[in-house]
Amino acid sequence: MADPPEVTILLLGDTEVGKTTFLSRISKGSSSHLSKEPIAILRDNDQPFIFDISFFNRPYRFQFYDTASPENWTLLQPDVIVLCYDLSSRLSLINIQRVWRKETTRLFTSVKELPVLLLGLKRDLRSEEDPNGIIYPQEGYRIAQEMRCDRYMECSAVSGELVHEAFEDICRTAALGTKKEGGGLSEGGCGVM
Template sequence: MDEPPEVNILLLGDAEAGKSTFLSRISKGSGGHDSKTPLDLLRDGDQPFIFEIKFFNRPYRFSFYDTASPENWTLLTPDVIVLCYDISSRLSLINVQRVWAKEVKRVFTVTTDLPVLLLGLKRDLRSEEDPNGIIYPQEAYRIAQEMRCDRYLECSAVTGELVHEVFEDICRTAAMSTKPSGGLSEGGCEVM
């Protein structure tokens, strides 16, 4: 039997944006976890975090890499890039726009068909107590369009809200990137 195709997914964003918590949540599965109990975080040294899943009646091996340091990812060859920000931190979103997106363009200039997704994490911390810090989905979607991302997604790894759907959407896009037509969205940014 053929080995399943290995698909590399690179999560980029500021430290403390929630990338490790997101990966920890999906490694534990979406069910059976009480949101009041602390989630055991995966360790950076255990990377890549590998998930074997079947899509389109075919097995795939998805290797997730999580980093907040450009030195750690410039040698990788990702099939999908997920730019991550903390929904409760406007600075986190600004850094995705001004730092991370520019670094992706600089490092991966030869790859024009590389799908890029924007993922808002810590959805459970969206609060109306700080009107200047609130990042509503409409604003994030508009920014994703301006950045020419293929998709905008958001979830809460702590509560588990939308984690399964986001994980499935990332993996579906990654699986599509192995096909000749690629994983890019037709006609611009989509909202999950």
């Protein structure tokens, strides 16, 4: 039997937005949203974080890289880029728009064919206490459309809310990207999970 295709998925965003916690929650398994025990955080030097999953009756090996440091990701050739921001930090979303999206376009010449997803993390911190700093789903979706991202998702790794759905959406997009030439919807629009 042939080895499953390897798909590289790159998570980008400011430090402390929750990328590693998101991957740590996923690595704990599908019942992790029910667990009250603390999440064991993955270490950066354990990268890539590998998940073997089947989609469309075909096995895949998804290799996730998580970084907030441009020096660490410029040599990668990702199949999918996931831009991550903290739903309770407007600055992290501004940085996605002004820094991270522009850097991906500059560094990855095939970015037009490369699926780019927008993922809002720390959904559990969305509250009414500071309505000016919080990013609501409608705004995140609108910004994803403006940046020509292929999909908008959000979740909370701490509570487990929508983590499985976001992970599945990322992997499905990555698997579909390997099935045809070019992967992105960037020219067409943005889907919401």
